[in-house]
Amino acid sequence: MTVRPSEAVGSHGSESTTGALWHPFSDMGGRSAPIEMVRGEGVWLWDVDGNRYLDGSSSLWYANVGHGRPEIAQAISDQLASLETFHIFGDFTNRPAVELADRLASLAPMPDPKVFLTSGGGDSIETAVKLARLYHAVRGEPSRQFVISRVQGYHGTHGIGTSILGMPFTEGFGELVHHTARVPWDSAEALEAEITRLGSDQVAAFVFEPVVGSGGVLVPPEGYLEDVVRICRAHGVLAIADAVICGFGRLGSWFGVERWGIEPDMIAFAKGVTSGYLPLGGVIASAEVAEPFFGEPGRMFAHGATYSGHATCCAAALANIDLLKQDDLVHRAAAIERPFHERLSSLESHPLVDTVRGGTGLMAAIVLDGDAIEERPALAGDFWRAARRHGVLTRSLSYGAAVAPPLIIDDAEQDMIASCLGAALDEVQRSRR
Ligand code: PLP
Numbered sequence: 550m551t552v553r554p555s556e557a558v559g560s561h562g563s564e565s566t567t568g569a570l571w572h573p574f575s576d577m578g579g580r581s582a583p584i585e586m587v588r589g590e591g592v593w594l595w596d597v598d599g600n601r602y603l604d605g606s607s608s609l610w611y612a613n614v615g616h617g618r619p620e621i622a623q624a625i626s627d628q629l630a631s632l633e634t635f636h637i638f639g640d641f642t643n644r645p646a647v648e649l650a651d652r653l654a655s656l657a658p659m660p661d662p663k664v665f666l667t668s669g670g671g672d673s674i675e676t677a678v679k680l681a682r683l684y685h686a687v688r689g690e691p692s693r694q695f696v697i698s699r700v701q702g703y704h705g706t707h708g709i710g711t712s713i714l715g716m717p718f719t720e721g722f723g724e725l726v727h728h729t730a731r732v733p734w735d736s737a738e739a740l741e742a743e744i745t746r747l748g749s750d751q752v753a754a755f756v757f758e759p760v761v762g763s764g765g766v767l768v769p770p771e772g773y774l775e776d777v778v779r780i781c782r783a784h785g786v787l788a789i790a791d792a793v794i795c796g797f798g799r800l801g802s803w804f805g806v807e808r809w810g811i812e813p814d815m816i817a818f819a820k821g822v823t824s825g826y827l828p829l830g831g832v833i834a835s836a837e838v839a840e841p842f843f844g845e846p847g848r849m850f851a852h853g854a855t856y857s858g859h860a861t862c863c864a865a866a867l868a869n870i871d872l873l874k875q876d877d878l879v880h881r882a883a884a885i886e887r888p889f890h891e892r893l894s895s896l897e898s899h900p901l902v903d904t905v906r907g908g909t910g911l912m913a914a915i916v917l918d919g920d921a922i923e924e925r926p927a928l929a930g931d932f933w934r935a936a937r938r939h940g941v942l943t944r945s946l947s948y949g950a951a952v953a954p955p956l957i958i959d960d961a962e963q964d965m966i967a968s969c970l971g972a973a974l975d976e977v978q979r980s981r982r
Contacts (some may be wrong), residue, residue: 564854574718584937589616592955592962594942602937605952605966606944610762610794610912614872616953621826624868627739628861637666637858646858653822653833656803656870659812663839665850666831666858670793670819671705673830674756677815678709679852680834681754681787687841687848692787693753694727697743699734701764704756704791713756716764733768737776744784754787754814759805762794763944766906766914774809781901785815787838793830797821798873799958800885800910804833808883808909814838824869871892878956882911888960889913892967893952899974901932902949912953913969915945921981922948928977933972941966 567583582884593616594602604612614621628645637646650664665680667673668838678696685693685836698704702715711719712726715734728749732739744752755777759768781788790813795805797820802808804816819830856862873879890908893915897905901921907913915932922928933943933950943950950967 576742585688591615591617592958601940603941603954603962603965603969605936605941605954607953608825608954608955609820610799610944611825612822612955613797613799613821614818614824614869614876614878615957617871618824618826620872621824621865621868624864625827625861628864632860634856634858634860634862636855638853643858643860643863645860645863645867649863652867652870653818655833656696656834657816658804658807659835661831661836662832662833663836663843664833665853666829666863667707667819668856668859668862669828669830670791670817671707671710672854673793673817673819673832674704674710674713674791675707676852677789677817677832678713678754678756680815680832680838680850681789683850684787684841685753689802690750691786692750695730695747695752696726696728696754696756697747697752697786698731698756699758699761700731701734701761701767702756702758702791703761703763703957705793732795734761734764735770735773737773737780740777741780741784744780744786749786752784752786754789755781756789756791758791758793759795759809760909760912761949762802762912762953765916765946765948766912768909769809774806774811778811778813789813789815790816791817793817793819794821794912794953796908797824797869798879798882798910799912799953801879801886803879805910806968822869823862823865824872826869827859827860827862827865828856829866866950873956876957882956885958886910887959889963892963893970895967896970896974899971899978901928901974909950911956911958912951914944914949914951915943916949919948925981931977931980932973936970937974939969939972939976941969941973943970 586594587597588595592604594604654662667676696713698713698714704710704713707727712729715731730810732743778788790806792805796818814835816833823829893913894905896902901918903916903918905915929949933945936943943952
């Protein structure tokens with residue numbers, strides 16, 4: 550998500566134009582010809598001119614099972630043929646939504662949770678934070694309003710997500726949501742100090758990504774996640790894990806949090822739940838959070854979007870989860886995280902590279918040398934555009950590039966990412982002389 554406006558749309562593309570289409574996070578006045586993708590298969594993509602690319606970023610961190618899987622297309626088609634969807638407000642329901650909620654509840658790392666379905670990651674953050682405030686209110690603590698998040702955290706672009714962002718995409722929007730606070734991404738002590746400063750009885754929730762994704766692949770320090778969940782519990786603050794990127798195998802587990810043995814009060818998910826075949830997200834709420842709403846009649850969570858529980862999106866998610874299980878991709882990501890990271894870490898010997906972050910799951914960030922970026926601020930853009938010319942797509946960061954390939958990636962394809970990124974770095978280095 551850290552995109553310099555002038556670099557947001559590619560320079561290596563077809564002659565096709567954007568027309569009326571307004572690209573997200575893009576400098577529409579300064580853009581160059583966009584690349585039009587027309588086909589995907591496995592880790593591979595082809596543009597309209599026939600150029601082939603390795604999808605090193607799983608599009609926007611979501612293509613976990615890879616592109617073009619016929620099983621998901623078939624599930625979508627079958628569902629459309631019987632009932633595209635019907636809403637699930639009040640006393641209506643549909644079978645794929647029920648099955649998906651039960652499947653997710655059975656995979657979740659907390660006992661007897663409930664699942665609220667949404668249309669995507671930003672929707673899920675709105676849902677989780679509103680539910681956190683309401684939960685406290687119905688239990689007699691309406692003063693608990695503050696939502697604490699981390700510097701470098703990214704939680705989408707809806708009203709609450711924008712307000713709790715730890716990145717600089719808030720300017721000019723004015724204050725959207727009151728009662729938010731930010732703490733450093735790596736200090737549990739700082740979280741506790743902030744809760745104390747605000748007053749324990751004023752804080753509703755702490756929102757955190759298990760590994761910060763768009764903010765630069767920041768792996769938490771040893772003990773950090775265990776400590777923040779313990780601190781939240783001690784102060785009655787709900788711990789909300791934003792597993793929108795980290796879930797569905799990206800970190801080698803279903804919801805990203807399991808490897809630390811933590812049990813958040815809520816988990817927000819999206820992206821990998823359908824691998825992007827259709828938009829869907831949701832919130833898994835612990836039995837305790839759900840209890841005031843399920844325990845007795847007369848109370849409701851007055852929240853929900855038209856497409857909550859969209860039957861065809863849920864059918865896509867179910868087929869995607871079947872594939873993750875059938876191909877054992879959740880475990881595969883854990884099994885290959887070390888060789889994956891070792892391959893990319895070999896780039897650290899390049900003079901343009903400062904460090905390669907990652908090592909937890911299939912996500913990494915190539916961080917370029919600070920002095921070189923100071924000398925040429927467009928260096929990161931030069932790098933990921935060169936990588937693209939060498940056939941590998943990465944996710945742009947203002948100081949480098951993130952790599953998070955589909956979980957099906959094989960050894961040769963991982964080698965190709967490392968060698969193409971190396972060649973791209975050499976090319977950028979040569980052009981500086
Ligand atoms: N949370 C995290 C951690 C994300 O990375 C994103 C999107 O990249 C979101 C929330 C927002 O998801 P969406 O773009 O589906 O609204």
